[in-house]
Amino acid sequence: MTYKIWLQAYLKHPLRLGAIFPSSAALASLMVKHINSDTNGPVLELGPGTGSFTRALLRQGISEQNLVLVEQSQEFVKLLKSLFPKATIVCNDARNISRISSDLGIKKFDEIVSGLPLNAIRDEQRRIICNESFKTLKPRGSIVQVSYLPRCSIPNSVISKHSAKKIYCGVTIANIPPAFVWRAEKC
Numbered sequence: 001m002t003y004k005i006w007l008q009a010y011l012k013h014p015l016r017l018g019a020i021f022p023s024s025a026a027l028a029s030l031m032v033k034h035i036n037s038d039t040n041g042p043v044l045e046l047g048p049g050t051g052s053f054t055r056a057l058l059r060q061g062i063s064e065q066n067l068v069l070v071e072q073s074q075e076f077v078k079l080l081k082s083l084f085p086k087a088t089i090v091c092n093d094a095r096n097i098s099r100i101s102s103d104l105g106i107k108k109f110d111e112i113v114s115g116l117p118l119n120a121i122r123d124e125q126r127r128i129i130c131n132e133s134f135k136t137l138k139p140r141g142s143i144v145q146v147s148y149l150p151r152c153s154i155p156n157s158v159i160s161k162h163s164a165k166k167i168y169c170g171v172t173i174a175n176i177p178p179a180f181v182w183r184a185e186k187c
């Protein structure tokens with residue numbers, strides 16, 4: 001059922017999804033392994049889709065109440081609301097993170113996890129999303145980003161602008177397609 005929703009969304013907007021299958025549990029574990037289980041502030045997930053990274057965040061010890069999921073697709077939002085009833089789930093564009101967080105009364109997120117297909121998003125839009133993400137992230141927090149290419153898809157110019165540190169987290173071939181993970185830690 002979940003995959004049927006994914007496939008329908010993929011056929012409608014292939015570039016918005018960027019992958020023909022949801023992420024594997026192996027990739028999801030790599031995405032969240034740097035996050036401490038005692039993180040008790042809000043954690044933002046961008047582009048949760050059918051919830052692969054969301055489940056990994058819960059396995060990592062993050063409480064469902066502390067999760068804020070921002071997803072553009074209404075079909076995925078409906079599914080996510082049934083799977084994670086205690087999380088805050090917002091149907092919106094990731095470009096609007098500042099407005100979304102201020103509407104929710106959230107000053108800063110402890111961590112940001114992004115499954116957005118940043119490489120398939122236009123340069124300007126990508127820069128806006130990454131800038132907005134850094135603005136709403138606490139110092140010492142990270143933006144972790146998946147990439148299907150062997151390069152970090154958070155622009156270097158944005159990383160330098162926010163004096164962040166780029167860290168390579170690894171690659172997993174146990175995913176279709178194989179995926180690379182980088183994170184940018186805010187100083």
Ligand SMILES: C[S@@+](CC[C@H](N)C(=O)[O-])C[C@H]1O[C@@H](n2cnc3c(N)ncnc32)[C@H](O)[C@@H]1O
Pocket residue numbers: 016017018019021022023046047048049050051052053070071072073076092093094095114115116117
């Ligand atoms: C590659 S899928 C990743 C889904 C899930 N995180 C996973 O790994 O299985 C990308 C997700 O980002 C969402 N998305 C794409 N552009 C977006 C945007 N500008 N704002 C919010 N969500 C977006 C898509 O609808 C899709 O759910």
